[in-house]
Amino acid sequence: MNALAMKPALHAPSPEAPAAASAPTDAALVLAARAGEEWAREALFRRYVRLALGLAYRILPFDQDSDDLVQDSFLYAFERLEHLSNPQAFQAWLSSIVVRTAGKRLRRRRLQIRLGLRSATPIDADEVVSRAAPPDVAAELRAVYGLLEKLPAEERVALVLRRVERLEIPEIAEQMGLSISTVKRRLNAAEGRLERARKP
Amino acid sequence: MTHEPSRYVAPHVTDARVERLWSNVSERLEKPASRVWRGLLLGGALAAAAGLALWLTRPAQPVPVALGHLEASKTKAVATLRDGSSFELAAGSSLDVQQEQPTSVALVLQRGQVSFDVTHREGRKFSVVAGDVEVRVVGTAFSIKTSAGDAPRVEVSVLRGAVEVRSARRPGIVARVAAGQSWIQEQGLREALSAAPLAAPVAATPATAPERTADTPSTPAGAAPAVASTAAGVGNNVPSARELFEKAGESRRAGDAGAAAHAYEELLRLHPTDARAGLAAFELGRLRMDRLGDSAGAVSALERAVALNVGPSFREDALARLVSAYAAQGNGAACARARDRYLSSYPAGVHVSSVAARCGSR
Numbered sequence: 423m424n425a426l427a428m429k430p431a432l433h434a435p436s437p438e439a440p441a442a443a444s445a446p447t448d449a450a451l452v453l454a455a456r457a458g459e460e461w462a463r464e465a466l467f468r469r470y471v472r473l474a475l476g477l478a479y480r481i482l483p484f485d486q487d488s489d490d491l492v493q494d495s496f497l498y499a500f501e502r503l504e505h506l507s508n509p510q511a512f513q514a515w516l517s518s519i520v521v522r523t524a525g526k527r528l529r530r531r532r533l534q535i536r537l538g539l540r541s542a543t544p545i546d547a548d549e550v551v552s553r554a555a556p557p558d559v560a561a562e563l564r565a566v567y568g569l570l571e572k573l574p575a576e577e578r579v580a581l582v583l584r585r586v587e588r589l590e591i592p593e594i595a596e597q598m599g600l601s602i603s604t605v606k607r608r609l610n611a612a613e614g615r616l617e618r619a620r621k622p
Numbered sequence: 623m624t625h626e627p628s629r630y631v632a633p634h635v636t637d638a639r640v641e642r643l644w645s646n647v648s649e650r651l652e653k654p655a656s657r658v659w660r661g662l663l664l665g666g667a668l669a670a671a672a673g674l675a676l677w678l679t680r681p682a683q684p685v686p687v688a689l690g691h692l693e694a695s696k697t698k699a700v701a702t703l704r705d706g707s708s709f710e711l712a713a714g715s716s717l718d719v720q721q722e723q724p725t726s727v728a729l730v731l732q733r734g735q736v737s738f739d740v741t742h743r744e745g746r747k748f749s750v751v752a753g754d755v756e757v758r759v760v761g762t763a764f765s766i767k768t769s770a771g772d773a774p775r776v777e778v779s780v781l782r783g784a785v786e787v788r789s790a791r792r793p794g795i796v797a798r799v800a801a802g803q804s805w806i807q808e809q810g811l812r813e814a815l816s817a818a819p820l821a822a823p824v825a826a827t828p829a830t831a832p833e834r835t836a837d838t839p840s841t842p843a844g845a846a847p848a849v850a851s852t853a854a855g856v857g858n859n860v861p862s863a864r865e866l867f868e869k870a871g872e873s874r875r876a877g878d879a880g881a882a883a884h885a886y887e888e889l890l891r892l893h894p895t896d897a898r899a900g901l902a903a904f905e906l907g908r909l910r911m912d913r914l915g916d917s918a919g920a921v922s923a924l925e926r927a928v929a930l931n932v933g934p935s936f937r938e939d940a941l942a943r944l945v946s947a948y949a950a951q952g953n954g955a956a957c958a959r960a961r962d963r964y965l966s967s968y969p970a971g972v973h974v975s976s977v978a979a980r981c982g983s984r
Contacts, residue, residue: 460648460913461877467644468875472635475643479633488633489643496647555630563627586627 452509481524483550528575577612706741710918737765737918754790778805781925863896879913903927917950942973957981
């Protein structure tokens with residue numbers, strides 16, 4: 423995964439991001455983690471776990487699912503730190519891992535549902551969307567989350583990144599590891615379903 | 623004004639949730655087998671004893687003990703008594719076995735730290751003396767830690783069951799220490815620390831003595847020498863539980879596991895009833911187990927975490943880790959008990975497969 427020029431979906435300021443000038447940079451932590459320093463891995467984890475949880479939850483709005491997704495994403499990242507070409511881009515790289523791992527999980531889950539191995543769990547949009555949201559934002563978010571479980575995995579992820587994370591199409595393509603044209607097709611399909619769902 | 627929609631779809635992320643996630647991630651990143659072998663290579667297998675020779679074997683093979691003086695010089699020693707009870711003598715510690723009969727076991731901790739898992743035997747007297755403190759046991763798991771120097775200190779921590787503690791400084795007074803509690807006697811503390819014991823000592827009639835409920839030591843109160851209370855905030859200069867918890871976290875992130883463990887220990891000592899105590903005990907157990915190579919200390923801390931009712935997900939992890947810690951100690955009986963406790967509590971738990979494979983056949 424190349425994350426060099428990518429704006430991460432984890433774009434909110436991190437509560438545990440290095441506030442002081444003396445705090446180690448992501449690059450320093452990545453290099454130390456690559457050298458086998460557990461404290462560096464832990465520092466990276468603590469720096470970004472809340473942001474990763476936020477992103478995971480917005481794609482898979484169930485606490486247990488998002489916990490599993492975040493754990494798997496950090497494990498994947500820590501085991502493949504050697505593949506991160508720009509150590510300072512850890513945040514963006516982690517973000518793309520969360521997005522792509524979420525897509526895989528969603529595809530697997532849909533298959534399991536089709537095979538009767540698990541039942542679909544509807545998303546309670548009123549539960550997911552904060553009561554503090556302004557009315558217009560809440561209405562859009564409820565419409566999105568009311569539809570998500572009916573969407574194929576790629577359409578679902580693309581729609582969340584677009585409508586909730588507010589990413590641009592090239593950024594979504596980078597996060598998902600798809601071409602821009604594919605993302606456009608997925609978004610068009612998802613937006614069409616959203617439009618139809620809104621009609622009385 | 624623009625609104626960022628993502629702000630309004632946010633999970634509830636608590637510190638406990640973060641700690642649990644990190645615990646799971648770090649555990650899955652570990653390679654326990656390689657660490658065991660590294661420990662074995664570094665630790666060696668033999669230490670001298672002044673009086674009798676004690677082979678310090680790998681934890682899976684505790685050594686039957688005989689009368690005499692035991693010394694664990696550079697690495698811990700695990701030993702078993704004939705009744706199946708076992709103990710682990712920490713590195714740098716020494717202990718005398720004065721009596722080992724079916725009706726009476728008498729041990730004297732001369733220096734350092736020892737952890738016991740005592741098999742229940744009706745009518746048998748099992749006592750351990752450390753300095754002027756005597757601990758009498760029925761059937762339990764507990765540890766005694768002594769510190770020499772200007773402020774000699776004896777700490778008794780009970781993991782399971784209960785013990786009775788007598789101090790020569792308070793003749794005729796018996797303190798009953800239950801699971802999850804610690805009893806500490808030390809000198810040289812500031813007056814503020816010695817001023818407010820949380821509970822009165824239990825009278826010397828164990829059969830009728832009520833069991834204390836506080837997670838604090840029952841400290842013989844009275845005149846000097848000062849007996850420490852672990853009450854929270856009894857001194858103006860005592861760091862708060864929050865400060866200690868944050869200090870531990872900072873030390874961990876800085877890679878200083880020893881300092882982190884010390885901060886958690888202080889939190890548990892000074893604020894044993896604080897809401898963070900259970901999590902602190904769990905983290906302390908994890909550090910001792912994963913970073914400090916102290917399986918006896920890990921057992922002590924993890925048992926305490928369980929006794930303190932750490933949150934449900936931590937409790938499951940703590941019970942699973944206890945199985946590994948007892949296995950690392952070579953304490954097969956305790957390992958099997960811990961394994962069965964986990965499996966009965968969490969028959970569909972996330973650690974079932976790894977726990978079920980521990981401690982030999984069921």
